[in-house]
Each structure stands twice: as C-alpha cells, then as structure tokens.
Amino acid sequence: MDIERFVDDCVTANTEADAQAAVLEVLERAVHRPRAMLQAVGEPTLADIDVMHRSKTLTIFSATWTPQMNLMPHNHLMWANIGIYTGREDNIMWRRTPDGIEASGATCLFEGDVAALSVDAIHSVTNPLRRFTGGIHIYGGDFFDTARSLWNPETLEEEPSDGDVIRRIFERENEQIGK
Ligand SMILES: [Fe+2]
Numbered sequence: 001m002d003i004e005r006f007v008d009d010c011v012t013a014n015t016e017a018d019a020q021a022a023v024l025e026v027l028e029r030a031v032h033r034p035r036a037m038l039q040a041v042g043e044p045t046l047a048d049i050d051v052m053h054r055s056k057t058l059t060i061f062s063a064t065w066t067p068q069m070n071l072m073p074h075n076h077l078m079w080a081n082i083g084i085y086t087g088r089e090d091n092i093m094w095r096r097t098p099d100g101i102e103a104s105g106a107t108c109l110f111e112g113d114v115a116a117l118s119v120d121a122i123h124s125v126t127n128p129l130r131r132f133t134g135g136i137h138i139y140g141g142d143f144f145d146t147a148r149s150l151w152n153p154e155t156l157e158e159e160p161s162d163g164d165v166i167r168r169i170f171e172r173e174n175e176q177i178g179k
Contacts, residue, residue, distance in 0.1 A: 001040035006030050007053045007060055010138060014058045020079040023058075023138055024116050031083035031136060034111040038086045044132035047173040049166070059143035064134045065089065065127035066173050073101060073124040073151040074161055078141035080117040084109045087133025091115065094122040100156050109135070122151070 006026070013022035031037055041050065044064035053060040065071075065087070073094045082089065093105040101122060109115055117123060119140075127133040137143075144163030151158055 001030065001033075001036040003040050003052060010060055011053065011055075011058060014140070020081065020116060020140060023140075024081045024114060027081050027083040027136060027138060028114050031085050031112055031114060034085040037136070038134065041085070041134065044086065044134045046179050047170040049170060054142060054144065056142050057140065059137075059139040059141065061137055061143075062134060063137050064132055065125070066132060066177050067127065067130045069127045069133075069173055070153075071125040071166075071169065072153040073122050073156070074166075075120070075122045075148050075150075076117070076139055076143070077119065077146055077148045078139050078143070079119050080121065080140075081114060081138045082109065082117070082135050083114040083138075084111055084133065084135045086111060087127060087129050087131060089133050089135055090126045090128050091123045092126075094124065094151070096122070100158070101151055124153075 009026045010023050013019065013026045016022040041062045046064065047066045047069060048064045050062045052062065089109045091107045092103050094101040095104040107115055146162065148161050149158050150161040
C-alpha cells in the first residue's frame with residue numbers, strides 16, 4: 001500500500017463526473033486488503049485524525065476510534081466515503097423531522113467494508129469493540145473549513161460544529177483514556 005499513490009488516485013477520481021462513486025472505487029480497492037492499509041498508516045493508539053490530503057474539493061484522513069468510542073449525530077454537508085481497515089464502525093443513520101431528528105437505519109462496517117454517505121446524511125458512530133477501530137474517511141470538500149451541525153446525544157438539539165469541534169471531541173476522548 002502506497003499512501004501517496006492512493007491519495008493521487010483519489011484526487012484523479014475526484015475529477016470524474018460522479019466523483020463520489022469514482023473515489024469510492026479507489027477506496028474500496030485500498031481497504032480490500034485491510035492489513036496492507038493498517039501497515040501503511042500504523043497501528044492506532046489514540047483517537048486521532050491524520051490528514052493525508054486537504055483541498056477545497058477533497059479531504060482524506062485516517063480516523064481512529066478508541067475502544068468503545070462514540071460520536072454523537074453529526075452531518076458533513078458534503079458527500080462522505082468511509083472504508084474500515086481495522087476494527088469495526090457501527091453507524092446509526094438519522095433523518096430530519098419537523099421536530100428535530102430521528103434514527104432511520106444502521107450499518108455495521110467491518111474491516112474491508114466501505115460506505116457512501118450522501119451530502120445531507122446525518123450519522124452517529126460507535127466503535128463497539130474493546131480495541132481500536134481505524135478507517136479512511138474521504139469528503140467531497142474541505143472538511144475542516146465547513147460550518148455544520150452536531151446533535152446533543154441526550155436532547156438531540158442541533159448545535160454548530162466544524163472540524164475544530166470534532167478535533168476537540170477526539171482530544172477529550174484521549175484524556176478520558178489517560179493519553
Ligand atoms: Fe461523520
């Protein structure tokens with residue numbers, strides 16, 4: 001697994017008419033052999049976001065979840081592709097209702113699995129395992145420079161979010177496990 005080559009392939013795929021589908025194909029090939037990706041990015045030891053590429057039209061990072069870490073419902077306001085290279089990531093999908101949001105479905109992503117989320121998708125994420133989960137997350141825009149929303153996990157009230165808010169959640173997670 002050559003990360004530089006992988007990123008280049010994603011950047012090229014992102015110029016195609018159906019950019020999300022083209023990038024998903026590249027991602028699918030990349031996590032098809034999850035161990036090779038794990039070796040390339042390294043065994044996770046922290047909740048972390050390791051950026052591989054960032055531009056106005058594409059963000060690629062490896063995200064690692066601590067054992068049994070949860071992330072509250074949030075949107076991205078851009079398409080998102082996820083590919084898991086170690087562990088497991090469970091997604092609850094949510095939809096907007098006149099009163100807020102409600103759960104509308106779930107997907108379990110195991111090593112080697114990919115998922116494509118639409119521009120208006122809302123999801124919450126759980127690592128159900130007692131070990132780290134790692135995935136490659138690709139977004140059709142600048143993930144860190146887009147104002148969006150998260151939903152309070154107790155009240156489901158909508159609150160502002162962005163890349164920095166998400167980074168702070170990851171930092172708090174590490175503090176909790178004493179890292
Ligand atoms: Fe997300």
